[in-house]
Amino acid sequence: DTEVTQTPKHLVMGMTNKKSLKCEQHMGHRAMYWYKQKAKKPPELMFVYSYEKLSINESVPSRFSPECPNSSLLNLHLHALQPEDSALYLCASSQVAGNSPLHFGNGTRLTVT
Amino acid sequence: RKEVEQDPGPFNVPEGATVAFNCTYSNSASQSFFWYRQDCRKEPKLLMSVYSSGNEDGRFTAQLNRASQYISLLIRDSKLSDSATYLCVVDGSARQLTFGSGTQLTVLP
Numbered sequence: 001d002t003e004v005t006q007t008p009k010h011l012v013m014g015m016t017n018k019k020s021l022k023c024e025q026h027m028g029h030r031a032m033y034w035y036k037q038k039a040k041k042p043p044e045l046m047f048v049y050s051y052e053k054l055s056i057n058e059s060v061p062s063r064f065s066p067e068c069p070n071s072s073l074l075n076l077h078l079h080a081l082q083p084e085d086s087a088l089y090l091c092a093s094s095q096v097a098g099n100s101p102l103h104f105g106n107g108t109r110l111t112v113t
Numbered sequence: 114r115k116e117v118e119q120d121p122g123p124f125n126v127p128e129g130a131t132v133a134f135n136c137t138y139s140n141s142a143s144q145s146f147f148w149y150r151q152d153c154r155k156e157p158k159l160l161m162s163v164y165s166s167g168n169e170d171g172r173f174t175a176q177l178n179r180a181s182q183y184i185s186l187l188i189r190d191s192k193l194s195d196s197a198t199y200l201c202v203v204d205g206s207a208r209q210l211t212f213g214s215g216t217q218l219t220v221l222p
Contacts, residue, residue, distance in 0.1 A: 042214050048209065098209055099144060102210060105156060109154075
């Protein structure tokens, strides 16, 4: 069982919808991440929060908006997505950013229609 | 040159075989190295960290070669359940963990 919990597991949304992905960890980790993964490709870093502050945004389009309400929670707000945004969205946490191992949630499989 | 490079495979080996994967990295200042395994349509799971002196966990052995800037993963006595994609992860120039492209392993009965 994963110690990083993501909801929902699956999400289908239209291009005009607004939805949010949620992630929670209770391991006391101070870094949290969003990754996007397409089929047969490695995870691609989107955002890093370190001590609840956004420290890295890998030039992600503004239709993706991250939020870190507290040290245990991470959200990804989605608005006006494109079909090419369909992918597996993975949340991860680590003790600190940069050099400690990542612990992934089960992911949200997103389909944009 | 990519920061982290892996042979994508696929590697198809019979049960009981020994198989090894390499992963090269470009940043000589890298300090943190990991191997992850990812099953189809699942999240990556940490398999093992890689330490300077090399480390072993059951049938799995990880090694680091700083001079040639690569890490390796050796799997002995392969099982059907070892079939997965193996991802190496290295801290890169931006002090963030960087994934290799993954090596696909299929263990055949």
